Amino acid sequence: MQEKLLELKNLKTHFQTERGVVTAVNGVSFTVHSGETVGVVGESGCGKSVTAESILRLLDEKSTRYEGEILYKGKNLLDFSISKMQEIRGNDISMIFQDPMSSLNPVYSVGNQIVESILLHQKCSKKEAYSRAIEMLRLTGIPSPEKRVHEYPHELSGGMRQRVMIAMALSCQPRLLIADEPTTALDVTTQAQILDLINELKLSYNMGTVMITHDLGVVAEVCTRVVVMYLGQVIEEANVEMLFKSPCHPYTRGLLKSIPKLTGDRLEKLHVIEGKVPTLHQVPKGCRFAPRCEFASQKCIEQMPELIEEESGHKVRCWHFKEIIGTGEGHYVNTSS
Amino acid sequence: MSILAANEEKPLLQVRNLKKYFPITNSLGNVTGQVKAVNNVSFEMKEGETFGLVGESGCGKSTTGRTIMRLVEPTEGEAIYRGKDIYRLKGNELMSIRREMQMVFQDPYSSLNPRKRIGHILEETLKIHHIGNKKERMERVMEMLNRVGFQSEQYYRYPHEFSGGQRQRIGLARALMVNPNLIICDEPVSALDVSIQSQVLNLLEEIQEEFKLSYLFVSHDLSVVRHISDRIGVMYLGELVEEAETDELYGNPLHPYTQALLSAVPVPNPAVKRERITLKGEVPSPLNPPSGCVFHPRCPHATEICKQKVPVKKMVAKNHAVACHLYV
Known part of the structure; x- marks a missing residue:
C-alpha cells in the first residue's frame, strides 16, 4: 500500500459575502496516496477550485473560515502557523494554476521565478539553483533551456508557459501536486503533451496528484480515482474504471x-x-x-x-x-x- | 471552383481563395509585415447544411467566419452567396444580404449590451432592417423569446440576470429575429459547462430543422463539431488542409495533422487505450509561416518536396479533399 499523503476530513470553506455567509465547500472528504492521481470533477461553481485552494490555504483568511481537517502526513494543515504553511507550500505541496499567463510574474524572467522558489526552500547557492532551474526546464521538455531560462513569460507560448509552471511547481520535488485545470487554456495537441508530461513526472517522483478539471476526457486519461462534486459536496467517488462503467x-x-x-x-x-x-x-x-x-x-x-x-x-x-x-x-x- | 462542386444542388455559399492578411505596423505606423490569418481558403456550403470549421487557436477559423460576414474585410477572394459576391455589394444590397446571414458569438458575456433590456436587444435587429411597426416587433420578440425557452416577462430583464447558457440562447434568438438562412456560429458552446452545452446544441439542431437554416459552425472542440456538422473543414495556420463528410473524416482522416488532432482528444472512457500521435513542437507563427506545406516542420511524414512545394487541395475519395503531398 502506498503512503497516505493527504486526507481531507469533512472540509468546509465558508466565505463572508455581502449577502451573508456562503459555504462553497461543504463537507468534502477524500484521501490521496502517493503515486495516485485523484480527479476532482464538476461544473463551474461546484467548489472544486476552492477545495484545491483550501488545501494550501491560499484564500484570504480575513473573509474565509475553514472547518474540518486537512491532514498532510497526519498533521492538520489548518492548525499550522502562516510561516509553517509557507514551508509546506512549494516544498511539500505544489500547485499548478489554470492560466499560466496570469500566474507568472511578467517582470521577472522565468529562471528568476523558478530560482526564487528553490532558494526559499533549499539550502543551496544561487548558481546551483540556476542549474537546477535549467534542469527542471529540460525535464519538462522545453528546448534549449539555457536560453529560455533568461526569457520573460510574454516571450513564451501558452504551452511553454504551462511547462514553466510545472517546472516551478516541481523544482523542490513536492510529495503532492495540485493541478487546477492545468490544460483548460491549451489546445488539444498541447494538452496531450502536458498530460503526458504530468503522467511521466508523477511516475518518476512517485507524487500524489490532485487533478481539478471539468473535462471528463482528461479524467479518463490521467486519473486513478475520481471525486465528482456538485454545489460544494462530493456526490460520488470511485476508481476511474468503476465510475465510467x-x-x-x-x-x-x-x-x-x-x-x-x-x-x-x-x-x-x-x-x-x-x-x-x-x-x-x-x-x-x-x-x-x-x-x-x-x-x-x-x-x-x-x-x-x-x-x-x-x-x-x-x-x-x-x-x-x-x-x-x-x-x-x-x-x-x-x-x- | 471548389473541388467539391460536383453536387447537382446549387450551393448556398461558395468561398473561393479567401485571404485575410493583417498588416503589422511598427511604432511609426509603417507596415513591416503581414499576418496571414486566412490564406487561400475555398469551400462550399449547400442549403440546409452544417459545415464545421475546426482547428486550434490561431488557425484562422474565426477570422474566416468573420470575413464571410464582412465584419472584417478580406484581402482577396470571393464569397458568393446565392450567386452574389458578398464583397462587391454595397448599400441596400449589402443590407438585404446581411438579413440573410447572422452570427452567434463565442462569449455570451460580452456579446450582449449590458445596459439594454433583452427585449430591446432583440428588437434592435428588426429596427435596423426596418421590419414591422412597434407592436409587430414586440410580438415577434415575444415569439422568439418563447421559442428559445423563455417566458414573456423576461423581455424586461437585463443580460446580467441570465446565466451563460441562457445568454447564448438570447444570442441565438437575436440571430433568428430577421429570419436568416445562414447562421455563422463562432464557438457558440465553448464557454459553457457540459450540461448546459448539450442544451444549447440540442436547441441549435431543433431550430435548424424548424427554420431550414444552414450553419457555418466554427469550433475547436472536435467532439462537438462531429456531433453537429454534416461536413467538416480542418484548418491549420490559415489554410484549409482537409475537407470531408463528417463520418468519413473521423473514420478515415488523411492529412497527418487531422490524424494527430483526432488522436490527441482525450476520450471519456478509461477502457480505451489509444496510440496517440504526439506532435513535436508548436504551431509556428503566422507572421512567417514555413515554406512549402505549412505543416511540414511538425509532420512525421515530411519529405523534401513538402519543404519546397505548397500542396494543392486534391479530391482523393468521394467528397474528401486533402492538401498533402502524401496523396498524389
Whole structure:
C-alpha cells in the first residue's frame, strides 16, 4: 500500500459575502496516496477550485473560515502557523494554476521565478539553483533551456508557459501536486503533451496528484480515482474504471451522457440535464441535485442523503441510486470505441 | 471552383481563395509585415447544411467566419452567396444580404449590451432592417423569446440576470429575429459547462430543422463539431488542409495533422487505450509561416518536396479533399 499523503476530513470553506455567509465547500472528504492521481470533477461553481485552494490555504483568511481537517502526513494543515504553511507550500505541496499567463510574474524572467522558489526552500547557492532551474526546464521538455531560462513569460507560448509552471511547481520535488485545470487554456495537441508530461513526472517522483478539471476526457486519461462534486459536496467517488462503467449518481450519469462522442452514433440527440446549477445563496434543502433530477421524489426534496459506501471504494450520495441503476439503459461509455 | 462542386444542388455559399492578411505596423505606423490569418481558403456550403470549421487557436477559423460576414474585410477572394459576391455589394444590397446571414458569438458575456433590456436587444435587429411597426416587433420578440425557452416577462430583464447558457440562447434568438438562412456560429458552446452545452446544441439542431437554416459552425472542440456538422473543414495556420463528410473524416482522416488532432482528444472512457500521435513542437507563427506545406516542420511524414512545394487541395475519395503531398 502506498503512503497516505493527504486526507481531507469533512472540509468546509465558508466565505463572508455581502449577502451573508456562503459555504462553497461543504463537507468534502477524500484521501490521496502517493503515486495516485485523484480527479476532482464538476461544473463551474461546484467548489472544486476552492477545495484545491483550501488545501494550501491560499484564500484570504480575513473573509474565509475553514472547518474540518486537512491532514498532510497526519498533521492538520489548518492548525499550522502562516510561516509553517509557507514551508509546506512549494516544498511539500505544489500547485499548478489554470492560466499560466496570469500566474507568472511578467517582470521577472522565468529562471528568476523558478530560482526564487528553490532558494526559499533549499539550502543551496544561487548558481546551483540556476542549474537546477535549467534542469527542471529540460525535464519538462522545453528546448534549449539555457536560453529560455533568461526569457520573460510574454516571450513564451501558452504551452511553454504551462511547462514553466510545472517546472516551478516541481523544482523542490513536492510529495503532492495540485493541478487546477492545468490544460483548460491549451489546445488539444498541447494538452496531450502536458498530460503526458504530468503522467511521466508523477511516475518518476512517485507524487500524489490532485487533478481539478471539468473535462471528463482528461479524467479518463490521467486519473486513478475520481471525486465528482456538485454545489460544494462530493456526490460520488470511485476508481476511474468503476465510475465510467457503472456511474451511480444521476448527475454523474447525466454528465457522461451529455458529452458528444468521437465515435458511435452521432445523430442521436444529446442528453440534457434540465435547469442550471443554483447559486450558493439558494442551496436546496434536501438533496442538492433534486431540483434538476429526473428521479427526484418527495424524500429527495426534504432530506439530504449522506455519502455512503455502496461497494468497496465506490461512494455515492443519492437516495434512489439502486433503483436508478436498475432502470438504467446500461452502457454509458461506448466500449466499442 | 471548389473541388467539391460536383453536387447537382446549387450551393448556398461558395468561398473561393479567401485571404485575410493583417498588416503589422511598427511604432511609426509603417507596415513591416503581414499576418496571414486566412490564406487561400475555398469551400462550399449547400442549403440546409452544417459545415464545421475546426482547428486550434490561431488557425484562422474565426477570422474566416468573420470575413464571410464582412465584419472584417478580406484581402482577396470571393464569397458568393446565392450567386452574389458578398464583397462587391454595397448599400441596400449589402443590407438585404446581411438579413440573410447572422452570427452567434463565442462569449455570451460580452456579446450582449449590458445596459439594454433583452427585449430591446432583440428588437434592435428588426429596427435596423426596418421590419414591422412597434407592436409587430414586440410580438415577434415575444415569439422568439418563447421559442428559445423563455417566458414573456423576461423581455424586461437585463443580460446580467441570465446565466451563460441562457445568454447564448438570447444570442441565438437575436440571430433568428430577421429570419436568416445562414447562421455563422463562432464557438457558440465553448464557454459553457457540459450540461448546459448539450442544451444549447440540442436547441441549435431543433431550430435548424424548424427554420431550414444552414450553419457555418466554427469550433475547436472536435467532439462537438462531429456531433453537429454534416461536413467538416480542418484548418491549420490559415489554410484549409482537409475537407470531408463528417463520418468519413473521423473514420478515415488523411492529412497527418487531422490524424494527430483526432488522436490527441482525450476520450471519456478509461477502457480505451489509444496510440496517440504526439506532435513535436508548436504551431509556428503566422507572421512567417514555413515554406512549402505549412505543416511540414511538425509532420512525421515530411519529405523534401513538402519543404519546397505548397500542396494543392486534391479530391482523393468521394467528397474528401486533402492538401498533402502524401496523396498524389
